Amino acid sequence: MVQVPQPVNDLIDAMNRYDLDGFMKPFATDALVNDRHRQFWGTDAIRKWAELEITGDRVTMDPYHIVNHHGDVIITAAIDGDYDKSDLPVPSLAFYFIVRDGQITQLLLLPPNGRNLSKITPIVEESTPYSTPVPEPSARATA
Numbered sequence: 001m002v003q004v005p006q007p008v009n010d011l012i013d014a015m016n017r018y019d020l021d022g023f024m025k026p027f028a029t030d031a032l033v034n035d036r037h038r039q040f041w042g043t044d045a046i047r048k049w050a051e052l053e054i055t056g057d058r059v060t061m062d063p064y065h066i067v068n069h070h071g072d073v074i075i076t077a078a079i080d081g082d083y084d085k086s087d088l089p090v091p092s093l094a095f096y097f098i099v100r101d102g103q104i105t106q107l108l109l110l111p112p113n114g115r116n117l118s119k120i121t122p123i124v125e126e127s128t129p130y131s132t133p134v135p136e137p138s139a140r141a142t143a
Contacts, residue, residue: 002066005099020055028103035109057083
């Protein structure tokens with residue numbers, strides 16, 4: 001049995017209930033979400049994205065493949081919701097979760113098996129301005 005970290009379980013549960021506050025609760029304040037090659041840094045940007053594209057579109061996920069990879073978890077799930085599905089032959093996504101100290105620090109959403117991302121819809125276009133640049137480094141890494 002594959003272990004799924006509690007913050008990931010909490011996010012999936014909240015997502016399937018369209019609960020924005022519950023969806024946000026597992027994220028670290030400086031978390032990163034990358035969806036459609038757009039970066040949402042920090043909970044303010046993530047909340048705006050999720051309000052439009054997750055709870056706003058009433059997206060649900062039904063996990064069918066879970067892999068633990070060096071302590072991180074990759075969940076491939078069937079997705080459904082009130083978004084334009086006209087160019088999605090198989091509506092599923094791979095969710096790459098990185099959890100540190102009991103919080104989601106990164107979530108990457110990618111198409112499984114390299115299939116094309118869906119088209120830009122009005123909702124996707126509306127949330128894109130909230131995509132944020134990579135923050136400035138707080139200190140130079142040293143070897």
